[in-house]
Amino acid sequence: MLNVAAVRKLFPHTRKTAYFNTASNGPLATPAYQVMDAHYQTARMAGIGGQMELFDTLDRIRKNAATIFGCREDEAGFGFNTTFGINLAAFGLPLKPGDEVLLSDVEFPANVYPWLGLRQRGIKVTLLKNKNGCFDIDLFEQSITHRTRVLSLSFVQFFNGYKNDLTTLGKICRERNLFFVVDAIQGAGAEPMQVHKWNVDIAAAGCQKWMLSPQGTGIFYISDAMKKRMIAPWRSWLGVDWQCNWSNLLDFSRPFESSARQYELGTYPAAHVLALDWALTFINKLGVADIQAHNHGLLDRLIAYLENEPYYRITSCLDKKHRSSILTFATAHGDIKPLHQQLLKAGVVTAMREGSVRVAAHLFNNARDINRLIAVLKQAAKGA
Numbered sequence: 104m105l106n107v108a109a110v111r112k113l114f115p116h117t118r119k120t121a122y123f124n125t126a127s128n129g130p131l132a133t134p135a136y137q138v139m140d141a142h143y144q145t146a147r148m149a150g151i152g153g154q155m156e157l158f159d160t161l162d163r164i165r166k167n168a169a170t171i172f173g174c175r176e177d178e179a180g181f182g183f184n185t186t187f188g189i190n191l192a193a194f195g196l197p198l199k200p201g202d203e204v205l206l207s208d209v210e211f212p213a214n215v216y217p218w219l220g221l222r223q224r225g226i227k228v229t230l231l232k233n234k235n236g237c238f239d240i241d242l243f244e245q246s247i248t249h250r251t252r253v254l255s256l257s258f259v260q261f262f263n264g265y266k267n268d269l270t271t272l273g274k275i276c277r278e279r280n281l282f283f284v285v286d287a288i289q290g291a292g293a294e295p296m297q298v299h300k301w302n303v304d305i306a307a308a309g310c311q312k313w314m315l316s317p318q319g320t321g322i323f324y325i326s327d328a329m330k331k332r333m334i335a336p337w338r339s340w341l342g343v344d345w346q347c348n349w350s351n352l353l354d355f356s357r358p359f360e361s362s363a364r365q366y367e368l369g370t371y372p373a374a375h376v377l378a379l380d381w382a383l384t385f386i387n388k389l390g391v392a393d394i395q396a397h398n399h400g401l402l403d404r405l406i407a408y409l410e411n412e413p414y415y416r417i418t419s420c421l422d423k424k425h426r427s428s429i430l431t432f433a434t435a436h437g438d439i440k441p442l443h444q445q446l447l448k449a450g451v452v453t454a455m456r457e458g459s460v461r462v463a464a465h466l467f468n469n470a471r472d473i474n475r476l477i478a479v480l481k482q483a484a485k486g487a
């Protein structure tokens with residue numbers, strides 16, 4: 104169980120707002136801010152030199168990323184956002200003209216546009232029709248042809264919190280010989296992941312949401328087997344092993360790293376990497392399974408209220424298997440803008456997505472935050 108009172112002390116925003124918008128952007132904890140601040144103070148005094156410690160920090164990040172993905176350390180790397188890992192997949196998988204990629208028609212654009220870029224190379228991209236906002240596994244199975252090579256899908260859908268059944272999907276991908284790519288940003292850090300068990304080939308997650316890190320930080324997973332089949336879409340001078348020895352930079356004979364690190368790109372955003380290191384260590388110390396239990400427990404309270412108030416209609420799937428740390432609901436008369444504004448005025452931050460109010464509960468939220476949200480919902484229902 105989380106010690107939420109202790110956690111809240113690290114997040115100054117909790118003194119003011121009931122923040123339920125981590126699915127857009129996670130807040131930074133004070134220690135994450137402090138390590139960045141200290142770094143910039145040093146940089147301001149020209150104190151940034153070889154930055155050798157940063158390589159240890161990055162090792163720790165890969166280790167923590169591996170814990171979050173449920174993979175081995177050498178299968179996890181630092182990327183800058185989700186888009187980084189999706190592009191690694193789209194342009195690194197061994198695809199040829201005539202091959203087909205399957206996506207859902209309700210994916211976040213970060214998992215669509217990189218694939219659409221493949222059309223220029225003669226690769227067909229098909230968006231499968233959703234069923235009530237959810238991925239339709241039957242349609243997926245029926246749509247696979249001898250040309251189909253890839254399924255790329257979100258772990259958790261951004262606008263309704265639907266957690267996809269990656270066990271079943273991964274099994275189908277394995278049986279039908281498809282590459283399986285996962286956009287994990289809306290789950291990683293809040294919902295346990297088991298990429299090996301799910302037969303995922305590549306997964307990508309920006310860390311700016313549930314991993315409470317600065318924008319411009321991300322992690323990716325690439326399976327060992329996949330690494331061997333990839334045609335690397337890019338190469339970097341930091342993708343080879345220098346053993347922290349910068350005395351022979353004109354030696355171009357160094358082989359690329361065999362780990363996921365071979366796909367990392369050039370000089371790192373050091374301040375952000377330091378904050379990311381703090382945040383991932385923090386999340387893994389709390390444990391993603393406990394974070395999930397906490398988040399779902401808070402949303403249970405909201406569900407109990409919404410189910411008994413006819414003015415509201417839950418638009419998320421409540422099947423346990425498909426629940427996540429995101430819950431969405433709509434109002435009887437459709438327009439959610441006034442309610443969203445009313446919530447904001449009361450210091451309750453949510454998001455509007457596809458006609459629903461989106462509530463994202465995370466480790467710093469407590470029962471008081473949920474009560475504050477419900478109090479506004481009661482007022483709005485009464486006044487409607």
Ligand SMILES: Cc1ncc(COP(=O)(O)O)c(C=O)c1O
Pocket residue numbers: 184185186187211213214257259260261286288289308309321
């Ligand atoms: C499902 C999903 N994928 C990706 C992103 C963002 O992609 P990136 O981290 O590349 O900016 C978001 C939200 O911003 C998202 O909800």
